[in-house]
Amino acid sequence: MKRYKEIAQLLWKYGRSDLVKQMASEEELGIDEPLLKTSPGDPPPEELADDLEALGPTFVKLGQVLSSRADLLPPRCLKALARLQDKVKPFPYADVERIVEAELGVRxxxxxxxxxxxxxxxASLGQVHTAIMRDGREVVVKVQRPDVVPQVVDDFAALATVASFLDRYTKVGRQHRFGEIVEELRASIMRELDYQREAQHLILVGKNLAEFDLIQIPQPVPDFSTRRVITMDFVQGRKITKISPLARLEVSGFALADQLFRAYLKQVLVDGIYHADPHAGNVFLTDDGRVALLDLGMVGHTTPAMQNNLLKVLLAMSEGKSEEVADSLCDMSETDLGFDVVGFGKRVAALVVDRQGQHLRESSMGRTLLEVTRSAAEFGVHVPSEFTMLGKTLLQLDEVGRILSPDFDADAAIRRNTSELMTKRLTRDANKGNIATTLLDVKEFLSGLPVRLNRIMDLVAGKDLEMKVRAVDAPVIMEGLLKIANRIASGVILAALIIGASLMMRIETTWTLFGYPGLAIVCFLTAVAGGLYMVANIFIQDRRSERRANRPGVA
Incomplete structure (x- = not known):
């Protein structure tokens, strides 16, 4: 209960008061106001960073994520939260020594x-110390904070409870599925806490980016890396945010930004694994004029199918084709029953047009992707989490690119590298393993083809070939057709009664009603009553069908 109280106090202090009140009143939650208040009476952003740090590693990590979300927070908040990237209060060296010696098994x-x-x-989950190996190799040793795993587990249990409440009782919760977001973030942080996994990421990504001479990935020392300790190359350089204007003149900013962007396109659209946290604290400019990517604890993964859709979206957005963006997003996303495809298309068009009208230094591919993701949920389109992570990554990459080269055009880079990316994807798909699998499938098909053809020809010759068609929802279709047939038959009968009555009006009979031949009047009145009954029945049945269609859980 203490943790819930601390979370509620944080929301009350910095969040919108109506959000906290709603947790008790169960009213609908709006999303039109900014995430953090920026009025003069609010606490300063620096105080927010301190409060998040006081709550522990989980909330420091949340602050790190928010520090790179320029689409959510104002600049002064981003600047204050940036401290959480690498200037968190360190833990004592005695704990460092104890953890390192326990993990490595040696003093x-x-x-x-x-x-x-x-x-x-x-930082949030660990801290870094410089060291020198016995062979003279300069390294850094990242050590995990003591008792961080159980604390993260407890924190996310509390956050999951809050998210579940919002998902169940608020409109915005049902739209954005906070429970899934919290679970994805929990899984991501738990993976980050496994430093052996990070060591594998460093090796794999370093191998994938070996062709880029201006990109450096520090390599680990496997024998000195465990789940809680990782030892890797020491990068001689500075954070890109600490580069002086004079130092920028000594490097080719455009070449660095272009190669960095090409490297990320290759990671996302070809390799299927990419560095997903390129905030300014994790990107260094080395002393020899290269860009070093640090901290590969958080990586993103893309499947071949996802890569195809992402490439379509990036190309369409760079060219301003909003309809193709909306279509590709719908193809890759989960949609609610009766989602507003027209409204979603209009919102995407508005976002793409706004982006096309922005100045080059204001335009951001990542920001637009994240705005599209948030808008999609409002229209019943639930974009895959991989797309959201890519948007966050590109937003961070846009910031890095502007620091290196303020006039760098990401859209032009996408169009410029499309053909190269397609060639690399085709080359990847044409490896020995894929070719062998395809040849085995072809061999199996060809070897079984004569037998299958003989069976078909025997059935045709014996007149035993049958074709079975299985209609989807056949009972519902037959019921609808039966209703239509009954209504048509009733209409024909009523029309015949009216025509017969009009013809019998000319025949004089001894039995009359209202001064007209009695049988003719009876036929006419029967037709009128039948017609009124048919109209009423059609109206009632249509209303019932409409109510059933709108009832939740009924398809």
């Missing part, structure tokens, strides 16, 4: 020639 003085007791940087 620090035996494993390293030198180990700096002062941390180089401290």
């Amino acid at each position: 620090i003085s035996k494993a390293f020639e030198y180990f700096n007791p002062e941390p180089l940087a401290a």
Whole structure:
């Protein structure tokens, strides 16, 4: 209960008061106001960073994520939260020594020639120390914070409860599915806490980007890396945000930005694994003029099918083709029953047009992707989480690109590299394994083809060939056709009664009604009554069908 109280106090202090009130009143939650208040009476953003740090690693990590979301927060909040990227309060060296020696199974003085007791940087889940190996290799050692795993597990249990409440009782919760977002973030952070997995990421991504001479991925030392400790190359350089204007003149900013963007396109659209956290604290400019990507604990994955849709979306957006963007998003997404496809198309068109009208330095591919994702939920379109992560990654990449080269055009880079990306994808698909699998499938098909053809010809010759057609929802279709047939037959009968009555009006009879031949009047009145009954029955049946169609859970 203490954790719930701390979370509620944080929301009350910095969030919208109507959000906290709604957690008790169950009213509908709006989303038109900014996430954080920015009025003069609000607490300063620096205080928010301090409060998140006081709540522990999980909330520091949330602050890190928010620090790169320029689409959600104003600049002054982003600047304050940026401190959480690598300037969190460090934990004591005694804990560092205890964890390293327990994980490596040897004393620090035996494993390293030198180990700096002062941390180089401290973040949400761990902190980094410089060291020198016995062979003279300069490295950094990242050590996980003590007892961080159980704390993260407890925090996400509390956040999942809050998210579940919002999903169940608020409109915005049903639209955006906060429970799924919290679960995805929990799984991502738990993967980050496995430093052996990060070591594998460094090796794999480094191999995939070996062709880019201006990109550096520090490599791990496997024998000195465990689940809680990772040792890797020391990168000589500075964060790109710390580069002076004079230092920028000494490097080719456009070449660095272009190659970095091409490297990310290759990771996302060809390799299927990419560095998903390129915020300014994780991107260094090395002393030899290259860009180094650090901290590969958070990576994104894309399947071949997802890569096809992502390429379509990126190309269509770079060319301003909003209809193709909307169609591709609908193809890759889960949609609610009766989702508003027209409204969604109009919203996407508005976002794409706004982006096309922005100045080059204001335009952001990542920001537009995230805005499309948020808008999609309002219209019943639930975009895959991979798309949202890609949008966040591109938003961070846009910021890095502007620092390196303010005039870099991401749209032009996408169009410029499309043919190269397609060639690499075709080359990847044409590897020995895929060719062998395809040949085996063809061999199996050809070997069984004569037998199948003989069976078909025997059935045709013996007049035993049958074709069975299985209609979807056949009972419903037959019921509808039967209703139509009954209404047509009734209409024909009523029309015959009216025509017969009009013809019998000319025949004089001894029995009359209202001064007209009695049998003719009876036929006419029967037709009128039948017609009124048919109209009423059609109206009632249509209303019932409409209510059933609109009832939740009824298809």
